[in-house]
Amino acid sequence: MLDGHKSSPQSSRQSDGHHSRPSSFGEGLAPALALNADFRPLSYFPLSLWSWQDTVKAVFLDRVTIISEYDSYIHSPSISMRLPSVIALKDYVQQSPNPAFTRFNVFLRDKFCCQYCSREFQAQDLTFDHVIPRSRGGRTTWENVVAACSRCNLLKSNKMPKECGMIPRITPQQPNTWQLQENGRRFPPNHLHHSWRDYLYWDSELEHDASPDFKMSGDIILT
Numbered sequence: 001m002l003d004g005h006k007s008s009p010q011s012s013r014q015s016d017g018h019h020s021r022p023s024s025f026g027e028g029l030a031p032a033l034a035l036n037a038d039f040r041p042l043s044y045f046p047l048s049l050w051s052w053q054d055t056v057k058a059v060f061l062d063r064v065t066i067i068s069e070y071d072s073y074i075h076s077p078s079i080s081m082r083l084p085s086v087i088a089l090k091d092y093v094q095q096s097p098n099p100a101f102t103r104f105n106v107f108l109r110d111k112f113c114c115q116y117c118s119r120e121f122q123a124q125d126l127t128f129d130h131v132i133p134r135s136r137g138g139r140t141t142w143e144n145v146v147a148a149c150s151r152c153n154l155l156k157s158n159k160m161p162k163e164c165g166m167i168p169r170i171t172p173q174q175p176n177t178w179q180l181q182e183n184g185r186r187f188p189p190n191h192l193h194h195s196w197r198d199y200l201y202w203d204s205e206l207e208h209d210a211s212p213d214f215k216m217s218g219d220i221i222l223t
């Protein structure tokens with residue numbers, strides 16, 4: 001019954017992630033918030049949400065503990081169970097201290113702010129800029145790449161920072177995973193199920209509760 005899903009929970013927490021600023025998590029039906037064995041989210045941004053298929057599979061493989069459940073059930077010919085809304089890994093997964101060098105992680109390190117004009121942008125409106133231009137021997141590394149808006153990127157072009165007076169507001173460095181997680185906490189998704197909130201520490205969520213609950217649309221019937 002549950003063997004038909006190709007992706008494992010391990011891989012889904014990567015592939016389920018959003019690669020732009022959060023808009024809505026409503027498109028994925030009944031995802032579960034996935035916590036590490038220390039009850040902290042595996043990832044803040046993108047928030048570690050597992051599809052209900054991967055979640056149920058992990059439950060049956062005895063890899064996770066169910067912390068909280070939705071009101072909805074999953075029914076199959078052989079089982080009936082409430083859908084988990086929060087799960088925690090039984091075995092602690094050590095996070096790599098060095099995050100991957102990707103465009104997205106550069107933007108996250110720079111908090112989605114253009115490092116020249118300091119304005120905040122959506123991920124799709126940001127580019128990355130080589131502080132020392134590639135044409136001048138600059139390399140594509142954490143220390144030489146920053147988030148920049150298109151306008152600033154165009155202005156800077158292939159000039160050295162001192163030639164054009166455009167110096168990154170924060171000297172770019174390689175971040176560690178903890179720093180990226182901290183930055184990710186600044187970007188909560190729009191829709192949070194109430195059962196997730198105890199495990200998330202977004203200041204905005206603690207201060208006001210304007211976002212509607214994640215909506216479940218009835219039970220899931222497996223045939």
Ligand SMILES: [Zn+2]
Nearest residue numbers: 114117149152
């Ligand atoms: Zn700019």
